[in-house]
Structures are given as structure tokens and as C-alpha cells.
Amino acid sequence: GENVEQHPSTLSVQEGDSAVIKCTYSDSASNYFPWYKQELGKGPQLIIDIRSNVGEKKDQRIAVTLNKTAKHFSLHITETQPEDSAVYFCAARDPYGKLTFGQGTILTVHP
Amino acid sequence: KAGVTQTPRYLIKTRGQQVTLSCSPISGHRSVSWYQQTPGQGLQFLFEYFSETQRNKGNFPGRFSGRQFSNSRSEMNVSTLELGDSALYLCASSPLAETQYFGPGTRLLVL
Numbered sequence: 001g002e003n004v005e006q007h008p009s010t011l012s013v014q015e016g017d018s019a020v021i022k023c024t025y026s027d028s029a030s031n032y033f034p035w036y037k038q039e040l041g042k043g044p045q046l047i048i049d050i051r052s053n054v055g056e057k058k059d060q061r062i063a064v065t066l067n068k069t070a071k072h073f074s075l076h077i078t079e080t081q082p083e084d085s086a087v088y089f090c091a092a093r094d095p096y097g098k099l100t101f102g103q104g105t106i107l108t109v110h111p
Numbered sequence: 112k113a114g115v116t117q118t119p120r121y122l123i124k125t126r127g128q129q130v131t132l133s134c135s136p137i138s139g140h141r142s143v144s145w146y147q148q149t150p151g152q153g154l155q156f157l158f159e160y161f162s163e164t165q166r167n168k169g170n171f172p173g174r175f176s177g178r179q180f181s182n183s184r185s186e187m188n189v190s191t192l193e194l195g196d197s198a199l200y201l202c203a204s205s206p207l208a209e210t211q212y213f214g215p216g217t218r219l220l221v222l
Contacts, residue, residue, distance in 0.1 A: 032209055034210065034211070036213070041215075042215055042216075043115075043201050043203075043213035043214050043215045043216050044154075044201070044213045045213070046210065046211070046212060046213075049210060089153075089154060091154075093209070096167060097159065097166065097167055097209075098156055098159070098167045098169075099144070099156060099211065100156065101146075101153060101154040101155075102153075103153045104153060104154075
């Protein structure tokens with residue numbers, strides 16, 4: 001089955017800096033890659049997603065890039081703010097519709 | 112639109128008991144997926160229902176079961192609870208099983 005590796009497990013940045021989280025996946029047939037943000041006591045919230053026929057997608061301060069050949073995708077957050085502090089999860093969906101998640105990255109943005 | 116709702120939000124059970132968790136998807140969404148989230152194993156896929164049929168299943172023992180009703184509401188049941196079943200159980204709904212929207216989860220503690 002699909003295996004998703006996520007790095008780093010923790011990331012600490014200063015407010016205003018950029019943050020990058022990277023994921024690799026194993027199943028070349030996976031075709032959909034969402035990113036979720038989870039705050040304490042809440043369920044994961046979808047922040048951006050990308051499909052396998054697109055190389056890059058941007059939404060204000062958040063962008064995701066996908067390299068199908070290397071089977072990796074990354075989340076980029078620019079101009080980080082303290083409210084960006086949370087746990088971030090990447091995921092990959094296989095052709096059967098099953099989502100496999102990475103282990104998560106704890107992002108801390110220091111004011 | 113109202114988001115995904117899960118009841119109850121918190122639950123305490125003892126070993127050997129059984130538990131039923133409920134999930135109401137976003138109006139119009141026909142797919143409901145369930146996940147178990149623990150600090151050690153992260154987010155793990157349990158099963159997915161679409162139009163009352165189980166479409167995907169994760170690698171969990173038969174003690175974990177679910178069903179979906181004609182109004183798309185879903186229930187998950189865990190029988191013969193074990194200490195290791197303590198977790199946050201998340202439900203996610205999707206219009207066509209791609210983009211998934213999570214509920215706040217049910218936190219289950221097994222004593």
C-alpha cells in the first residue's frame with residue numbers, strides 16, 4: 001500500500017520567515033495530495049490541495065509543489081504568523097480513494 | 112453550510128465494553144470516512160462509506176465496524192474495547208470521495 005513520509009517532524013521559525021514541509025510518497029498511481037492544518041482540540045482543516053496533473057498551486061501565503069517523477073510534494077508558507085502555529089499533515093490518495101497521511105509536522109512560529 | 116458534526120465529543124469506557132460513535136456529514140456529501148488518530152500511529156484510515164456501501168477498508172481488526180444510513184449519516188462501532196483503542200476518532204465527509212472535510216472528532220478514553 002501507499003506510504004507517506006513527512007519531514008521535518010518539528011519546525012520552529014520566527015514570525016515573517018518562510019516554512020517548508022516536505023513529503024514523499026511511494027505509490028506512483030496516487031493522484032491527489034491534500035495538506036491539512038490541525039489546531040489543538042480540533043479536527044484537521046484542509047488548507048490546500050493539488051492534483052497529479054498540476055505542478056504547483058498557490059493560495060495567498062500558502063503554496064504546494066508536486067514533483068511526480070521524484071514522488072515528492074512540499075508545502076510552502078511565506079510570511080509566517082503566530083496563528084500559523086499548528087500541526088500540519090500531508091496526505092496522498094491512491095486510485096481506490098484511500099488517503100494515507102504523513103506523521104505530521106509541529107510548526108511553531110515565534111513572535 | 113454546517114460542517115461535519117460528531118457525537119459524542121468525549122467518551123470514557125472500560126475494557127471489554129463496546130462503543131458507538133456518530134457522524135453527520137456536510138449536507139449533500141455522500142462519502143464518509145473514519146480515521147483513528149493517536150500520538151504514536153498518527154492518522155490511520157479505518158473505512159469509507161459511499162451511498163451506504165463500504166468502499167474502502169483499512170487494516171483494523173474486525174472489532175471495528177461501521178455503517179452508513181440513507182441520509183448519509185454514519186456510525187462507527189468498536190466492540191470489546193482495549194486500552195489501545197483510546198484515541199481521537201475522526202470522521203470526514205466528501206461530495207465525491209476526493210476532498211475530505213473533517214469533523215472535530217470524538218475523544219475516546221478506555222480505562
